[in-house]
Amino acid sequence: MHEVSLCRALVELLRQQAEQDGFSRVHAVWLQVGPLAAVVPEAMALAFEACTPGTLAEGARLHLVEEEARARCRCCGGCWRISSRLEPCPDCGAYELDVLSGDALTISELEVE
């Protein structure tokens, strides 16, 4: 539901980056999306289409790059790849996992002009 707000933030970040790095058009954006970032990739793509016309990213391609989610078990200390916050530790079965990565939503690369 909040993908539109996030895409507005994305366009604003591009505008700030354009000032800093001296570009005027964005042709492609690589966005790293973790499985715990609470966004739906299809909704993100749709919101991007809706938010970019009339901006420096009009017509740009959005590449969604899936990021791995990892967590550390508080009980046994093991680090595991997870796909949701609800998984128990595959080794000791405990539910007390601290998420290490996979909840971010980060632009990692831009193709600009």
Next chain:
Amino acid sequence: MCGICGCKQPKDEISGHRHLDVELDLFSLNDRHAQTNRERFARQSLLVLNLVSSPGAGKTLLLEQTLKAQLGRIAVGVIEGDQQTSHDADRIRATGAPAVQINTGAACHLDAHMVGHALEELDMLRNGILYIENVGNLVCPANFDLGEAAKVVILSVTEGDDKPLKYPDMFVAAQMMVINKLDLLPHVDFDLERCIDYARRVNPEIQVIQLSAQTGEGMQAWLDWLEESYQTLVAHRIDQLEQELAGLKALLERG
């Protein structure tokens, strides 16, 4: 590369396009506004709580009862977030507490920038508690820091005890879970223990208070928690100010 036809020249150079490696967090804009709010809350010695729940969990009634108990003893203020109408802010004002309504329109959550502007209308609020009642939604508000000290998630027994598993992000983000409408427990299929177990699966540290804002049962534990959280904040603020004062006195003596 022959320089005439551009063969073997990197494609990007031909087109004038270039690639940039960046690291831009989409939440960073909101986080910057949240940090500004947080610094303001600290200066004004305000305990700020972000109340989140699904629609109809009883946030507004809980707030009304809380304000009635606290008014006259502690400075309080409320920011109300709803997509439309000022019904909730009107209800809060009727208790005598100052309230600012934010209508988010199409947006499904409050963000730190909206809260920053609402604060302009509550500029006189100092040394007390500011409640932010977020839009009724257990999904999106989890990701937007408003600068609050803690998120409080309110879950009513009419909703189902597996909400913490269905909406884990919110229960991870919250410091306190209030289970509301306890008076309706005999009439619904809601297992308190199972609900708390599910919440602690996703957030082992989450604190829990069970109450009924309607009958007042359990309200004292909630009011005590608020008071205690506020006292902790005041003690911390006094320490900070004393350190600042000592630093200034030392400067003066040296000069």
